[in-house]
Amino acid sequence: MSSADWVGRSLGERTVGYADRDAILYALAIGAAPDALDLVHEPRLRVLPGFALTLAQWAPDALGGAGAFDIRTAVHGAQRLDVLAPLPPAGELRMRARVAAVHDKGSAAVFDVEVESEFFVATWSLFAPGAGGFGGERGPSSPGRPEGEPPRTLDVATRAEQPVLYRLLGDRHAMHVDPEAARAAGQPRPFMHGLCTVGTVTLAIATELGAHPADLAHLDVRFAAPVFPGERLAVALWPSTPQAAAPASSYAGATRLSPRSDARAGATFEAGVGERAALRGGVITFA
Numbered sequence: 001m002s003s004a005d006w007v008g009r010s011l012g013e014r015t016v017g018y019a020d021r022d023a024i025l026y027a028l029a030i031g032a033a034p035d036a037l038d039l040v041h042e043p044r045l046r047v048l049p050g051f052a053l054t055l056a057q058w059a060p061d062a063l064g065g066a067g068a069f070d071i072r073t074a075v076h077g078a079q080r081l082d083v084l085a086p087l088p089p090a091g092e093l094r095m096r097a098r099v100a101a102v103h104d105k106g107s108a109a110v111f112d113v114e115v116e117s118e119f120f121v122a123t124w125s126l127f128a129p130g131a132g133g134f135g136g137e138r139g140p141s142s143p144g145r146p147e148g149e150p151p152r153t154l155d156v157a158t159r160a161e162q163p164v165l166y167r168l169l170g171d172r173h174a175m176h177v178d179p180e181a182a183r184a185a186g187q188p189r190p191f192m193h194g195l196c197t198v199g200t201v202t203l204a205i206a207t208e209l210g211a212h213p214a215d216l217a218h219l220d221v222r223f224a225a226p227v228f229p230g231e232r233l234a235v236a237l238w239p240s241t242p243q244a245a246a247p248a249s250s251y252a253g254a255t256r257l258s259p260r261s262d263a264r265a266g267a268t269f270e271a272g273v274g275e276r277a278a279l280r281g282g283v284i285t286f287a
Contacts, residue, residue, distance in 0.1 A: 002134045003068070003102050003109040011062045011097035011113065016055045020089045022169065026051040029165035030199030031158075039214070046214035047087040050199045053079070053122055054169040056115040059097035060124040063113055068099075069128030076194050077110060077127035078222040083287070085119050086214070093117055103139025108132045110139060125222075142222060143281035146268050150236035156204045156271070158192060160229045166196040191226035197278060201235055201271050209239060209265040211286035221282040224272075231273045238268040 020042050027039040027048055038044045064071040087093070100114035100123065109131035113124040163176040171193055174181035182190045198221055206213040227233065241264075266285035272278050 001067075003104070003111070003128075003131045004134045004136050006063075006068050006099045006111065007102050009099045011059050011066075011099065013094065013096040014058055015092050015094045016058070017092045018055060018090060020045055022054075023047045023051050023087070023089060025165065026054060026169055026199075029162055029169065030196055031162065031203055042089070045089045046212070047089060048199070048214055049081065049083045049087065049120065049216040050195065050202060050219075051169075052087060052093070052117075052120050053081065053195055054171070055093050056095055056097070056117075056122055057170050059095070059115045060113045060126055062097070063099065063111060063126070068111060069109070069126070069131045073130065074126050074128040076124065076223055078125035078281075079195065079198065079219070080123040080125075081216075081219045082121045083119070083217050084117075084121065087119050093119065101139065102136060104132045104134055104136035105138060106132050109134070109136075143283075145270065145280075146238045150238050150270075152208060152237040152239065154204050154208055154233075154235040154237060156201055156233040156235050158197070158200060158227060158229055158231055158233065162196055162200070163190060163192055163229055166193050171195075187226060189228060191228050194223045194226075197227045197233075197271075201233065201269070201279065201282075202284065204235060205237065205267060205269060205284055206286060208237065209267060209286065211265040213286075215286045216284070217287035218266075218283070218285040220284075221269075222280045224277040224280045227273060227278050233271045233273060233278065235269055235271045240266050240268065 024040050032039045038046045064074060095115050095117045097113060097115045099111060101112040103110040108127055108129045111126045111128060115122045167176055175185040176193055177190050179189055203213050269282040270280055
């Protein structure tokens with residue numbers, strides 16, 4: 001079966017329930033401060049949009065489980081999230097997923113898994129070595145770095161306990177906590193979940209731009225290298241005034257079907273540790 005045969009394939013529908021404690025755990029795992037009461041205390045709780053990605057992780061896992069690629073070598077290459085409406089503090093999230101595209105990179109393929117709900121549209125780009133060479137389109141190139149030096153730079157700390165907390169949200173791969181499993185994966189020690197790193201950076205960027213992190217409207221970022229717990233990230237930031245428009249959701253019962261036009265703060269960003277680039281081509285907007 002060719003990788004191209006997976007294009008358009010449905011990965012099914014799923015309804016996932018969650019409680020306010022799950023949303024609070026997510027906020028703490030990505031580094032929310034204990035005194036950020038609207039992120040960690042039930043009476044005034046606002047759910048961070050990135051929490052939705054933990055609830056939708058079943059979709060890329062389902063594609064790997066179906067045999068589209070070798071799950072031992074495939075890696076999470078990029079993530080996109082478009083927010084359509086705020087998540088309630090607790091409830092059930094109904095989602096459906098499909099393979100939106102498969103790009104041929106020659107020796108590898110990139111599978112785009114799209115998950116849609118009434119609250120968001122999210123796309124995982126999964127880089128699968130050995131699955132290319134089927135004659136398909138290469139797909140979009142990595143975005144270039146903005147010209148000139150970044151007008152702002154941020155120093156963002158990560159903490160040792162973050163992977164231990166983040167894994168409780170569903171991604172329990174041992175390489176994030178077990179040194180032996182990390183070495184088997186080619187890393188010297190356990191490393192951060194990529195989406196945990198992105199969440200940590202998102203909090204810092206929101207603060208720098210004077211936005212509330214729960215007002216995230218759009219996120220698009222590529223993963224370049226792992227980050228190890230306790231490392232400090234240097235985040236290069238090119239602020240902009242965005243003209244954001246999130247895609248309309250066609251999901252039955254969607255509460256918001258028109259493109260967003262309320263974005264008021266945004267930036268392009270990169271993040272790394274020393275000479276090691278961790279996140280590239282990042283674009284973020286807040287509504």
